[in-house]
Amino acid sequence: MNAEAHGTTAVPGPGADPASARGTWTPARARAAFREGLVAPTAGISRGYAQANLIIVPKAQAFDVLLFAQRNPKPCPLLGVLDAGQTSGPLLAGGDIRTDVPKYVVYEDGVPVAEPTDITSYWRDDLVTFIVGCSFTFETALQDAGLPVAHIDQGVNVPMYRTSRRCEDAGSMAGPLVVSMRSFPASRVADAVRITSRYPAVHGAPVHIGNPADLGIGDLSRPDFGDPVDIPDGHLPVFWACGVTPQAAVMESRPPLAIGHAPGHMLVTDARDIDYLVP
Amino acid sequence: MNAEAHGTTAVPGPGADPASARGTWTPARARAAFREGLVAPTAGISRGYAQANLIIVPKAQAFDVLLFAQRNPKPCPLLGVLDAGQTSGPLLAGGDIRTDVPKYVVYEDGVPVAEPTDITSYWRDDLVTFIVGCSFTFETALQDAGLPVAHIDQGVNVPMYRTSRRCEDAGSMAGPLVVSMRSFPASRVADAVRITSRYPAVHGAPVHIGNPADLGIGDLSRPDFGDPVDIPDGHLPVFWACGVTPQAAVMESRPPLAIGHAPGHMLVTDARDIDYLVP
Numbered sequence: 001m002n003a004e005a006h007g008t009t010a011v012p013g014p015g016a017d018p019a020s021a022r023g024t025w026t027p028a029r030a031r032a033a034f035r036e037g038l039v040a041p042t043a044g045i046s047r048g049y050a051q052a053n054l055i056i057v058p059k060a061q062a063f064d065v066l067l068f069a070q071r072n073p074k075p076c077p078l079l080g081v082l083d084a085g086q087t088s089g090p091l092l093a094g095g096d097i098r099t100d101v102p103k104y105v106v107y108e109d110g111v112p113v114a115e116p117t118d119i120t121s122y123w124r125d126d127l128v129t130f131i132v133g134c135s136f137t138f139e140t141a142l143q144d145a146g147l148p149v150a151h152i153d154q155g156v157n158v159p160m161y162r163t164s165r166r167c168e169d170a171g172s173m174a175g176p177l178v179v180s181m182r183s184f185p186a187s188r189v190a191d192a193v194r195i196t197s198r199y200p201a202v203h204g205a206p207v208h209i210g211n212p213a214d215l216g217i218g219d220l221s222r223p224d225f226g227d228p229v230d231i232p233d234g235h236l237p238v239f240w241a242c243g244v245t246p247q248a249a250v251m252e253s254r255p256p257l258a259i260g261h262a263p264g265h266m267l268v269t270d271a272r273d274i275d276y277l278v279p
Numbered sequence: 280m281n282a283e284a285h286g287t288t289a290v291p292g293p294g295a296d297p298a299s300a301r302g303t304w305t306p307a308r309a310r311a312a313f314r315e316g317l318v319a320p321t322a323g324i325s326r327g328y329a330q331a332n333l334i335i336v337p338k339a340q341a342f343d344v345l346l347f348a349q350r351n352p353k354p355c356p357l358l359g360v361l362d363a364g365q366t367s368g369p370l371l372a373g374g375d376i377r378t379d380v381p382k383y384v385v386y387e388d389g390v391p392v393a394e395p396t397d398i399t400s401y402w403r404d405d406l407v408t409f410i411v412g413c414s415f416t417f418e419t420a421l422q423d424a425g426l427p428v429a430h431i432d433q434g435v436n437v438p439m440y441r442t443s444r445r446c447e448d449a450g451s452m453a454g455p456l457v458v459s460m461r462s463f464p465a466s467r468v469a470d471a472v473r474i475t476s477r478y479p480a481v482h483g484a485p486v487h488i489g490n491p492a493d494l495g496i497g498d499l500s501r502p503d504f505g506d507p508v509d510i511p512d513g514h515l516p517v518f519w520a521c522g523v524t525p526q527a528a529v530m531e532s533r534p535p536l537a538i539g540h541a542p543g544h545m546l547v548t549d550a551r552d553i554d555y556l557v558p
Contacts, residue, residue, distance in 0.1 A: 070357055
């Protein structure tokens with residue numbers, strides 16, 4: 001089947017709900033909507049539940065990817081690993097990893113070759129799925145504390161940037177750190193640090209505050225992934241390690257095949273965000 | 280060379296220091312003492328520095344061991360992984376993983392076949408070393424809070440027990456959870472939880488408090504590894520996940536070759552215990 005046959009328009013069924021209602025969807029309902037054809041960034045969907053990045057590689061590359069995650073826990077906090085060929089698991093009960101994410105990116109030799117909404121036609125029994133924590137998970141806690149989350153308020157995808165900071169290598173896997181950005185008033189930056197540091201499994205505390213040039217980011221209005229957001233006067237940009245990082249490593253390291261989620265289009269898991277809260 | 284040629288008696292050099300002085304040794308000095316022949320449990324040595332468990336397997340088994348660690352983070356918190364054939368790294372600067380641990384256990388097909396104090400004669404270029412956090416790391420913090428640590432006070436090895444609780448399987452790796460035990464007065468158990476929960480990288484909060492029978496432990500005075508300790512009246516036994524767990528999985532899963540540390544005889548690393556402290 002041609003996964004691209006799915007359009008970007010909501011289809012009848014769960015996808016027909018207005019975007020404003022998506023915050024209250026259960027994760028199973030959100031996954032069903034994506035399975036049935038809805039394509040949208042997932043920030044703000046199923047509030048209170050953890051969202052996740054994907055990186056899927058053949059078993060031959062799986063040790064290197066797993067070691068890359070172990071050595072780079074800020075960008076690659078692993079929430080789960082599906083065995084080779086396995087398409088479901090406890091984080092997506094009753095779901096299917098091949099259909100339940102709104103959009104994927106398929107890489108051949110490190111080059112993006114397709115952005116399907118279903119990867120069934122690419123599936124092989126030797127594919128190992130890594131489920132990596134996503135900072136969307138702590139956005140509910142930020143909002144509950146009265147902190148504005150611009151990309152949700154502005155209805156766009158979170159801005160993400162490749163940085164000049166290198167990850168630790170692991171075998172064949174090497175690449176730059178990718179970060180997501182949220183901006184806050186100077187008086188609230190400490191709150192953003194305090195709140196997110198309690199969620200180490202979904203990127204935790206920021207890796208950088210202010211001065212994007214230090215990270216090699218020349219222009220915040222031109223993100224490498226996702227959409228630009230307006231940054232009000234008096235706000236500081238705050239940067240979190242991002243789960244797109246393994247895909248940047250794939251682009252550099254060129255395994256024969258790899259599949260990721262499309263940036264911002266995450267797996268909505270059955271885990272509660274508070275499951276990842278530390279004291 | 281025959282690693283067993285090293286005796287269990289202190290040799291001249293660093294190993295000649297009285298045991299009471301070992302708390303102030305630098306990690307490099309402790310490793311040198313073990314390299315030169317000292318054989319002793321490491322609790323209380325190089326206070327303030329992190330200690331670590333070892334599990335070393337051929338590359339062919341390395342993915343399963345790494346995935347086992349990922350799926351069982353309480354018993355197997357990874358502090359570092361040395362690439363195949365690598366014998367040193369940043370956690371043991373200038374050291375050698377083949378000589379710097381006081382005692383090892385060599386397993387063939389899951390059966391312990393030797394307890395050498397040097398594994399140079401067993402080394403192969405395809406061996407991958409996993410360095411796993413150890414609860415000795417938080418004992419300084421417990422002592423600083425006035426909590427008694429019986430095995431240090433009594434000069435013996437920490438008592439460890441196989442439990443009836445199963446770990447999550449990972450490919451060929453499966454086995455029971457192993458725990459270490461420390462006892463505290465009922466009035467201080469909450470403090471022990473509070474303090475150790477701040478060190479998730481070295482086993483973190485206890486997995487069980489009181490009632491050893493719930494864990495399938497019939498007799499606290501007969502540990503499966505290490506030594507029994509006296510438990511005063513009014514104390515509760517408190518159980519932490521233990522980094523011997525991968526060795527219990529090796530015994531059950533029977534890879535052709537595996538090498539671990541002898542229980543209680545840890546790698547003393549250059550990392551500070553506070554490096555693993557969370558807010």
